Amino acid sequence: MQTISQTSAILRYIMSKEIKKRTTIKDIATALNIHNSTVSRALQDHPDINPETKEKVLNMAKEMHYFPNAVAQRLKTNKTFTIGVVVPDLSKPFFAQIIHSIIEVAAKNKYQTIITVSLENPDLERENIKTLISERVDGMLVCTTMDTVDLDIFDLVEEEGIPLVFFDRVPNIDTFSSAAINHHSSVYSAIDFIIKQGYKQIAFLAGSSRIPMGKERIQGYKDAMESNGFDVKEELIIQGCNSKKDGLKALKRMYKNSELPELIFTTNSIVAQGVYEAAGELKINIPEELGIVGFGPDKELANLLIPKLTYLRTFPNKIGKSAIKLLLKEIKSAKSAGALHQYIPVKLVINESCRILNDMSHKSSNKPRIMGDTIISKE
Amino acid sequence: MQTISQTSAILRYIMSKEIKKRTTIKDIATALNIHNSTVSRALQDHPDINPETKEKVLNMAKEMHYFPNAVAQRLKTNKTFTIGVVVPDLSKPFFAQIIHSIIEVAAKNKYQTIITVSLENPDLERENIKTLISERVDGMLVCTTMDTVDLDIFDLVEEEGIPLVFFDRVPNIDTFSSAAINHHSSVYSAIDFIIKQGYKQIAFLAGSSRIPMGKERIQGYKDAMESNGFDVKEELIIQGCNSKKDGLKALKRMYKNSELPELIFTTNSIVAQGVYEAAGELKINIPEELGIVGFGPDKELANLLIPKLTYLRTFPNKIGKSAIKLLLKEIKSAKSAGALHQYIPVKLVINESCRILNDMSHKSSNKPRIMGDTIISKE
DNA sequence: AGTTATATTGCAGACGATTTCGCAAACGTC
C-alpha cells in the first residue's frame, strides 16, 4: 500500500511541477511531421509559408497549449522588449501613478516592465541598475534616490549603449534625456502670481535641499521675490519640512516669534496640512490673516482642507507618460541624438486658501492663463 | 570632408548602440586563453577551479565590464527567478502599497518582478497572464478584475504547473492559495462592536457587489445584525457606493425621507468623506446625531476628517508580504500541497466619529482587543 | 523540352550560458 501511494506521489510530482516540460516549437513540428523552422515561421506569419500549413500549425499550437518561450526568443534576437525601472519608493502615490502610466504605455507598445525599488538607498539603486543590465533591458527609466551623488554607474550605462531616461529627479548628466517638472519656473510663476495678488511677506517651507529639485525650488522663490523688487529674507525660508509635524511646528514658531508672514508657500501638501492644523490651534484665520499655497499632486487632499487649498498641482501620470515615450523613441531610433529634457507643466489651482486680489476674480479672466510651464486656473 | 564626418557618424553608431556587443563568458575565456566552462565555473565560485584562475577570471570580468546574461542563464537553467504580478490598477494607493511590498520582499529573495496592469479589464488580464506564461515566470501573483468571471485561464496556469497566489481579490477556485482580508469576519466584528456600543439603526453603504468581497461584507453586516437579535432591513443597505458623491447623495436621500439611521457604516473611506460633507450641509452633528464608521487603508484621511473617523483599517503592505511569501514558499517546495488561504487581520481604529458607550472608554480596557481577524484599538 | 521564376520547406548554425563527462597531471600511499 505504502509503495503504491508513494509511487503515485512521485507520479503526481512528475506530472505536475518542475519536471513537466512545456510544449516547444519542436513538439509541434514532430507532431505535424514538419521542421522546426517551418513551425517557427508559421507562428510568425511569415509570407513564405503555405496558408494551409500555417493553419495546421496554429491549430496544433493551440491544441498543445503552446506558449512561445520569450526567454529563448530574447536570447536569439538580442532584443528583450523589456524596460527596467528604478524608483525610490512605490508605496508613495506620486511614484505609483508615474509607474502606472509607464507600465500602461509600455504594454501598449508590447514592452514588458521590470520594476525595482531602491528604498532611497544609493547602493541598492546601483544594484538594481546592474541587475537591469544583466537583464539586457532595452532601456531604463530611473528616478534617483535623494542621496545619489556617485554617478559613474550611469556612465557605465552610457558605455553599454543602453538608452536611459531620468524621470522626476534628474541628476546633472547631460548624456541622458529626462522628463520632470521644471521646479524653478513652476515655483517662480506661483510666487510671482502670489505677489501680484498683493502678498509681500511670503514664507517658503522647503523640503529637503539635498536633491537638486529642492534647490531649484528655493531659487525659483528667490528669483520671483527679487524680480518683483523684494529682498529675500533668509529667515522666511525654512528647509527640511517634510511632515505634517514640520508644518505645524514651523507656523507655531513663527507665531511665537511674532514673525507671522502674510502667506506660507509649502512645497509639500502634507506640510500644508500641518500648517492648517497649527492655524486652527492658534486661531489664525485662513485666508484673512494667513494665506497658504501648496505644491503637489494631491487633489483630494487640497479639496478636503478647509478652506480648500490653493496649490501648484503636479501630474505624475504625465511625467510617467513623457518618460516612457521619450525612452521608446530613443530605443526605436537607436541614435544618440542629443539628450532631450522634457518639462511637464504644473497647474496653479486657485482655491480659497489665499486672497485673490486682482484680475483673476473677474469673469473676463476666468479662463486659464499660461505662464512658462505653469497653467493658472480655477480648476 | 563630408565622407569623413559620415564615416565618423557610422563609427559612432557602431561603437555606441545596438551593434556593440556586450562581453560574454567566451570573451573572457579567449582573453585569458582558457575555456568557457572554466570561466563559467570560476564566476560561480565552483570548487573545482583553482583560486588563482578564479581571481584572474574575476579581475578580467571586472575589467571587461562583464555582466552575466540573465537571459541565457534562464534558458539554460530553466529557472527565471522572476515572478509576474497582475494588478487591476497601480495608480490606486492601496494596490501600490501591496505591489511595493511584493517587489521589496521578492528582491530580498533574489527574484525579479514583472508588473502588469489589467485596468479592470478581464481580457487584458488574460493577455497579461498569457504573457507571463511566455515569460516563464517562476510564479504569479494575481488580483483579479472586478469583472473576472471566466476562470479557465487559471485552470491553464494550474495545468502548466505554475505556482500562483491570489491577493486581495480571491476568486472561487480551491486550487490556489491566497492572501486577503476576511471581509465577512472583519465587517461582522465591526458591526458587532458598534451594536455593543448601543447602536441599533445601522445603515450599510456597500461598494460594488459584483465581486465576492462585496457580498461577503454585506453578509458580515447581516450576520452581525441578526446574531444580535436585529432584523435586517434591506432599505438600510445601499449598494454601489464608490465615490464621494455617492456617499453625499445617500445621506441626503435618507435625510429627505426621514430615514436617518443612528450610524452609517461605509466600506470605502471616500464614501465616508461624502457622508461627512452631506452631514455638514444638513447640519447633522457627528457623532451626536449620526455615527460614521469607515473601512480602508487611509490613515491620513481618517485623521483629517473632523471629527476623526472611526474605521476598520486595512494593511495593504501586509497583504503584499503575505502573498509573496506564500508564493515563494510554494515555488521552493515545488509541491502541490493544498491551497492555503491566509487572512490578513484588520484593525478597528476607534476615533470620534461614533459614540463609544461602554467599556472601551474605561481605562482598564484601553489596550487592544482581538476578535477574530479584527483588532480593536484606539490607535 | 528546356529554362527560369515562384512557392514551400528543410538544414544547420547561431544566441550565451550551464553542466555532464572525461582526461591528464599531481599527489599520496604502501
Add this chain to the structure above:
DNA sequence: GACGTTTGCGAAATCGTCTGCAATATAACT
C-alpha cells in the same frame, strides 16, 4: 613504482528559437 585519489580544466551537448541558405517542387514561359 604501481595504484587510487584528488585537482583543474577542456570538449561537447543542450536550453528553445530564429534565420540565411540550400533544396525541392511546381508553375510559367520561350
